[in-house]
Amino acid sequence: LAGDGGAYGGLSAALDAINAQYKSQNEALLDELQESIKDYREFVDPAGVFGQGTSSHIYRCDTDVVSILVLRTVNMGGPHPNNYWDYYNLNAKTGENLQLSQFLTMDEAMVENVIGRLHENYPEVEFDDAVLRADIPEIVAGIGWYFYEGQINLAFPEGSFGFGHAVGSLEVTVPLE
Secondary structure, eight states, rough: OOOTGGGGGHHHHHHHHHHHHHHHHHHHHHHHHHHHHHHHHHTTTOOEEEEEEEEEEEEEEEESSEEEEEEEEEEEESSSSSEEEEEEETTTOOOOOOOOOGGGGOOOHHHHHHHHHHHHOOTTTOHHHHHHHHHHHHHHTTTEEEEETTTTEEEEEETGGGGTTOOOOOEEEEEOO
């Protein structure tokens, strides 16, 4: 985008706001790390690793939609890093956030589709279909999602459907309507 973003000024402003958000978050994390790393390395583990890696993945970028997934991997000295996913689905003309409901209707048929895909993707997990039928419409209203190869990927957060940390987050890809 050149200059003020031209016809894509709204998108340019939205992307600038997202970048500013990450810059602020990174600066706050660095300030926090500078304080905690001294004590950690002195009293816990002199080789402790601290830091954050961030990668951005653009899954759709056309004249209508820009769909971005940002992965942050944060090391705070523990036995493993923590991973965080942020999803941005923007109207390419205005920069406004798009709502999943604009592209997907969570009716009974779609709920059954999601249930089938959960079973297919995670055969080792013992799902209770009654719980899935009850929880999916409510959970979908607030989950992360992004466009993926002409479809929509739904990312159910850890803890969905009553499962704990060991099951982790669950994802399924469903067709666009």
